[in-house]
Amino acid sequence: MESIEKNFPKSYLITYKNRKDFQFAIARGAALQAWSLAKYGHGFVRPVIQDDLFLSLENGEIRLIEKGSPLPFPSSGWANINTIAVPQDAIEREINIAFNFLAGAERRLIGCGKMDGLLGVLKGTRIELSYKFDENQVFHVHAKLFDFEESAELKISIENPISNVVNPNAQIEERDQLIESLNKDTSNWKKDLPNLARICAKLGFYNQAISYLRKYQKKCGILHRSSKVVDTFLSKKMLIISVGRVRR
Numbered sequence: 001m002e003s004i005e006k007n008f009p010k011s012y013l014i015t016y017k018n019r020k021d022f023q024f025a026i027a028r029g030a031a032l033q034a035w036s037l038a039k040y041g042h043g044f045v046r047p048v049i050q051d052d053l054f055l056s057l058e059n060g061e062i063r064l065i066e067k068g069s070p071l072p073f074p075s076s077g078w079a080n081i082n083t084i085a086v087p088q089d090a091i092e093r094e095i096n097i098a099f100n101f102l103a104g105a106e107r108r109l110i111g112c113g114k115m116d117g118l119l120g121v122l123k124g125t126r127i128e129l130s131y132k133f134d135e136n137q138v139f140h141v142h143a144k145l146f147d148f149e150e151s152a153e154l155k156i157s158i159e160n161p162i163s164n165v166v167n168p169n170a171q172i173e174e175r176d177q178l179i180e181s182l183n184k185d186t187s188n189w190k191k192d193l194p195n196l197a198r199i200c201a202k203l204g205f206y207n208q209a210i211s212y213l214r215k216y217q218k219k220c221g222i223l224h225r226s227s228k229v230v231d232t233f234l235s236k237k238m239l240i241i242s243v244g245r246v247r248r
Helices: 002-007 019-040 161-166 170-184 186-203 206-220 228-237
Strands: 053-057 060-065 079-085 095-103 108-118 126-133 138-145 153-159 239-242
Touching (some): 095 153, 108 161, 186 206
Parallel strands (some): 095 239
Antiparallel strands (some): 095 108, 126 138
16 A cells, blocks of 8 residues: 555545445446446546557658557547558569557567568559557557559557557567677677577567678678578568658
């Protein structure tokens, strides 16, 4: 009780003299919730999103949902944006476009996905992104090429994305620790650089992953593209890049 009062100094702390009154309060709250659901189709206290939610771009970001917006968002159907685009030509080889979704002031990664196997598409081709955050705390995303009847697609659903943000992401922590370790002591580069690349790839930070592999190659004296290490990411002539913004 003392800890609650200390951390919430402006709040009123309600207590009950006996267990019967406590149980009655819970039953009354459940009854009000059921009444609100039956009459209005939503709970007595409507949930809101606790953090801003962003789509990370090749250069910058787009805010998809503002902190404090009531859920579900939007209130019906899907929200849509078509101001993002294919960041480079996909004529001679296929490309995969990475989508990374971030939340909060820390821009923590809450989920990621890829549009796989784009081919025969020019740089600047618009991508339509549809998304919604439902009342069950599930964030749904669908992306496809704008005005194409058939195209590569992205479909993902992220359960409780904001609650996942509260706890530090273990892989991001591991990456940051490796970077700090490498900055302090470069003697372990043979182990740290490949590990950094592996973690970045798991997080969906593919450009960073390739950058660390390039550094590893350079230190090993391997400068040609056919290295087995880099082939892990560039196999079958497929390139993974971040989504870009429509140029005006």
